[in-house]
Amino acid sequence: MMHVLYWSGRAGSLAPLCLLIECGVPHETVQVDTSRHAHKTADYLRDVHPLGTVPALRLPDGQVILESGAMVLHLAELAPSLAPAAGSADRAMFLNWVAYGAGSLYPAYQRVYHTDHIVPDEAARPAAREAAVVALDRCWDVVEAALEAGRPGLFGDRPGAADVYLAMLALWHPAPERLAAACPKVRAMKDAVWALPSMRQALAVHGLETA
Structure with a gap:
């Protein structure tokens, strides 16, 4: 498995995506259409973010980081030059x-x-x-x-x-x-x-x- 970033425009996902690219780790991106309330669907609330917000970062082991600041700290651990x-x-x-x-x-x-x-x-x-x-x-x-x-x-x-x-x-x-x-x-x-x-x-x- 790889990192999966659930993102939408101006929702705190820009920095995590930049750092995923900077780290060079395998990752996928999933755009969440907040204009159509995709972040409030039962599937998203159950499987991704229980509060229905964006971004969220699924780790290779399946766990999900819910806060962008925590994503930044996690990704900095993967590339020592970043911190x-x-x-x-x-x-x-x-x-x-x-x-x-x-x-x-x-x-x-x-x-x-x-x-x-x-x-x-x-x-x-x-x-x-x-x-x-x-x-x-x-x-x-x-x-x-x-x-x-x-x-x-x-x-x-x-x-x-x-x-x-x-x-x-x-x-x-x-x-x-x-x-x-x-x-x-x-x-x-x-x-x-x-x-x-x-x-x-x-x-x-x-x-x-x-x-």
Whole structure:
């Protein structure tokens, strides 16, 4: 068996697909048509993801990883060049930044794009969304402060797994021009990730010429 990635556009599957390609491991992709609620069918809920979300990554032994951040950590184990060595100080920070993407940035985007799920009062939603964008920008300021000018990512001279994950999350910002102006080092990291041949292939699969 091989890895199987269940994916849909802009659903957190871009980074795992890039890393699957970068690792060179045998894999298949299964597009999930969320516009037709394919992620909510009984088969998908039973066999793939019990919460009916995308992406999901089936391992060669049949087990399924349900969270994109966990997929990034798993795939980094398959290609040592994608992450700092285990036991090193940089390894600890690598784990930190993947967890930061999953635990701080991801929820911040949920509050921006799904304000209606959080704020029952329709009249209060515009102000709540504006506050959510401000909070999202503060999250990106933390990443900007951690990056070094002239360096393509958080670790080493080539973008690694954490950079790929954060670059995907940067793609979702509701005001990309403002993010680029406020966080030029984040933009430089994102550009370096986009230049990876593996990311170019992943973008093509997702129907994105550029990002």
